[in-house]
Amino acid sequence: SKISPLQKARSEYSPKLPPVLQECGPFATARLGEPTQSVADQDAIRRLFPDTYGMPAVTFACGESFDCEPIKAGVILSGGQAPGGHNVIAGLFDGLKGLNPDSQLFGFLGGPSGLIDDKYIMITEELVDSYRNTGGFDMICSGRTKLEKTEQFAQVATNCKKHGITAIIVIGGDDSNTNACTLAQYMLTEKTGIRVIGCPKTIDGDLKNEWIEVSFGFDTATKVYAELIGNIMRDANSARKYWHFIKLMGRSASHIALECALQTHPNACIVSEEVAAKKMSLQEIVTDLTKLVVKRADAKMNFGVVLIPEGLIEFIPEMNVLIAELNDLLAKEEAAFNAQADMSAKIDFVAQRLSAAAAGAFKSLPAMIKAQLLGDRDPHGNVQVSKIETEKLLIVMIEEQLAIINAGREKAVKFSSQAHFFGYEGRCAAPSNFDADYCYSLGYTAAALLGAGKTGYMASVRNVYAPASEWAAGGIPLTMMMNIERRHGKDVPVIRKALVELDGKPFKTFATNRDAWGAGVEYVYPGPIQYFGPTEVCDRVTETLALEHA
Numbered sequence: 001s002k003i004s005p006l007q008k009a010r011s012e013y014s015p016k017l018p019p020v021l022q023e024c025g026p027f028a029t030a031r032l033g034e035p036t037q038s039v040a041d042q043d044a045i046r047r048l049f050p051d052t053y054g055m056p057a058v059t060f061a062c063g064e065s066f067d068c069e070p071i072k073a074g075v076i077l078s079g080g081q082a083p084g085g086h087n088v089i090a091g092l093f094d095g096l097k098g099l100n101p102d103s104q105l106f107g108f109l110g111g112p113s114g115l116i117d118d119k120y121i122m123i124t125e126e127l128v129d130s131y132r133n134t135g136g137f138d139m140i141c142s143g144r145t146k147l148e149k150t151e152q153f154a155q156v157a158t159n160c161k162k163h164g165i166t167a168i169i170v171i172g173g174d175d176s177n178t179n180a181c182t183l184a185q186y187m188l189t190e191k192t193g194i195r196v197i198g199c200p201k202t203i204d205g206d207l208k209n210e211w212i213e214v215s216f217g218f219d220t221a222t223k224v225y226a227e228l229i230g231n232i233m234r235d236a237n238s239a240r241k242y243w244h245f246i247k248l249m250g251r252s253a254s255h256i257a258l259e260c261a262l263q264t265h266p267n268a269c270i271v272s273e274e275v276a277a278k279k280m281s282l283q284e285i286v287t288d289l290t291k292l293v294v295k296r297a298d299a300k301m302n303f304g305v306v307l308i309p310e311g312l313i314e315f316i317p318e319m320n321v322l323i324a325e326l327n328d329l330l331a332k333e334e335a336a337f338n339a340q341a342d343m344s345a346k347i348d349f350v351a352q353r354l355s356a357a358a359a360g361a362f363k364s365l366p367a368m369i370k371a372q373l374l375g376d377r378d379p380h381g382n383v384q385v386s387k388i389e390t391e392k393l394l395i396v397m398i399e400e401q402l403a404i405i406n407a408g409r410e411k412a413v414k415f416s417s418q419a420h421f422f423g424y425e426g427r428c429a430a431p432s433n434f435d436a437d438y439c440y441s442l443g444y445t446a447a448a449l450l451g452a453g454k455t456g457y458m459a460s461v462r463n464v465y466a467p468a469s470e471w472a473a474g475g476i477p478l479t480m481m482m483n484i485e486r487r488h489g490k491d492v493p494v495i496r497k498a499l500v501e502l503d504g505k506p507f508k509t510f511a512t513n514r515d516a517w518g519a520g521v522e523y524v525y526p527g528p529i530q531y532f533g534p535t536e537v538c539d540r541v542t543e544t545l546a547l548e549h550a
C-alpha cells in the first residue's frame with residue numbers, strides 16, 4: 001500500500017543502540033549486582049514472589065558470543081498506544097535473530113487477550129521492515145484485557161507449550177508489568193520453563209524509577225502536544241481575543257502537562273499532585289484562574305493559555321469523595337437509578353442520596369458535568385473520570401465568577417474561551433529519534449536478557465538524557481518496583497506509579513517561573529518533531545528528563 005514520503009525516508013533510519021549492544025550484539029555478558037529489594041512491603045512481596053524476589057539488577061558488559069539455542073518467543077503490546085512500540089518489536093526481533101537466526105517471534109494479537117485466546121501472527125523480517133520507526137501498535141494491535149487470573153496463566157502456559165514458546169515479552173505500563181511479574185512467578189512455580197520479560201511503555205510517563213528513567217512514548221507524545229500548544233499560543237497572541245483551555249492526556253499523573261508547560265511556558269498549568277498536596281478545592285482552583293484572567297485583562301491581554309491534566313478531577317479532595325460515593329451509590333441502586341425518566345430526574349435522585357459533603361460538591365457543578373458524571377460507566381461500573389470535560393468545567397465556573405466580578409466593575413472583563421483536549425493525536429505519532437532509539441534498544445535488551453537466561457526482569461536502558469553513545473543496558477527485577485496497595489477493596493501487589501514529585505526539579509522549575517509566565521507572554525514555540533537535521537533539534541530530550549538527570 002502507499003506510504004508517505006516521510007514514512008519511506010524514516011524506514012531507512014537505523015536506531016542507535018547502547019554501545020555495549022552495538023559492539024557485542026545480543027551476546028552481552030550479564031553482570032549481576034547486589035540482591036535487590038522491593039520499594040516497600042518487602043516481607044509481603046517476598047512471600048508472593050518467592051522465586052523472583054531479591055534477584056540482582058543486571059548490567060550488560062561486552063562478552064564473547066556463545067552458542068544459543070533458537071528461542072521461540074511471543075510478544076504482546078498491552079494497554080494504550082505509545083509511539084515506538086513497533087521499534088521495541090523490531091529490536092526484539094533483530095536481537096533474537098542475532099542470538100540464533102532460527103529463533104522465532106510470535107506476535108499475539110490485540111494485547112493480553114491474544115495470548116489467552118491463542119490469536120497470533122508470525123513476525124517476519126518483511127513485516128518488521130514495513131513497520132520500522134513507525135508510530136502506532138497496528139502491527140499486532142493492543143488491548144486492555146487484564147492477564148491476572150490463575151486460569152488465564154494456565155491457558156497461556158498451555159498455548160505456549162503447544163507452539164514450543166519459551167519466552168513472553170510484555171510491552172506495557174505499570175499494570176501490565178505487575179501482571180507480567182505474577183506471570184513470571186507462575187511460570188516458575190509450575191516449572192513450565194517459560195520466561196517473562198517486561199518493557200516499560202506509556203505516554204503518561206508514570207512508570208519510572210532509578211532504573212527506568214522514562215517510559216517510552218512520553219518523549220514523542222509530549223513533543224506532539226507541545227507543538228500543538230505552541231501553535232495555539234501563537235494564534236492566541238496574534239488574535240488576542242481567546243483564552244484556550246487545553247486538557248492533556250495522562251490518566252492520573254501530571255507528567256505530560258508539566259512537561260508541556262516546561263516546553264511552552266503557558267499562562268497557567270494545573271498540576272494535580274499539587275492540588276492534592278495543598279488540598280485545593282475546585283472553587284479555589286477556579287478563583288486562582290479567574291484572578292489571572294482579570295489581571296491579564298487589566299493589562300490589556302484578554303487572552304491566555306491554560307494547561308489541565310486529564311486526571312485533575314480525582315486529585316481534588318471533594319471531587320474524589322464525590323466520585324467514590326457515586327460509584328457506590330450507582331452500584332447499590334442501579335435499578336432505581338436506571339428507572340428514572342430522564343437526566344434531570346437522575347440528577348435529583350443522586351443529589352438526594354449523597355452525603356452532605358458529596359451533595360455539596362455535586363450541586364456546585366454545572367449541569368453538563370453532572371450529566372457526564374452520571375453518564376456511561378466503565379466495565380467495573382465506575383464513573384468514567386477521563387470522559388469528564390474538565391476544560392469546559394473550568395470555563396463555565398470562571399464565567400460564573402466573572403459575572404459576579406463584572407457586576408461590580410465599570411469596565412467588564414472580556415472572557416472568550418476555546419476548549420481543547422489533546423490525547424489521541426499524540427499516542428501514535430511517528431516516534432521521535434529519542435523514542436525510535438530508546439524503543440529499539442529496549443527490545444534488543446529484552447532479547448539480550450533472554451539470551452542471558454533471565455526471567456521476571458524489565459529491560460532497562462539507562463543514562464538516556466546523554467547521547468546514545470553513553471547509554472547503558474541491563475535489566476531490573478520486576479519485584480523491585482512492587483509494593484502493596486489497596487485496589488477495589490483488596491491489598492494487592494502492584495508496581496508503584498510514579499506521580500509528579502513536588503520537590504523534584506521539573507516541578508520546582510515550573511513553580512519558580514509560573515508567575516512570570518502567567519503575567520506576560522513568554523510563550524515558547526517548539527514546532528513539529530524533526531527527524532532529520534541538527535542534533536540539538538532532532539535528538540533533544542524532554543525537559544523533565546534533562547532536569548531530573550542532568
Ligand code: FBP
Pocket residue numbers: 078079080081082173201202203204249250251252310386427
Ligand atoms: P496506558 O497507561 O495503558 O499506557 O494508557 C495511557 C492512556 O493514553 C491514558 O493517558 C489515557 O487516560 C488512557 O490511555 C485512555 O485510554 P483509552 O485508549 O482506552 O481511551
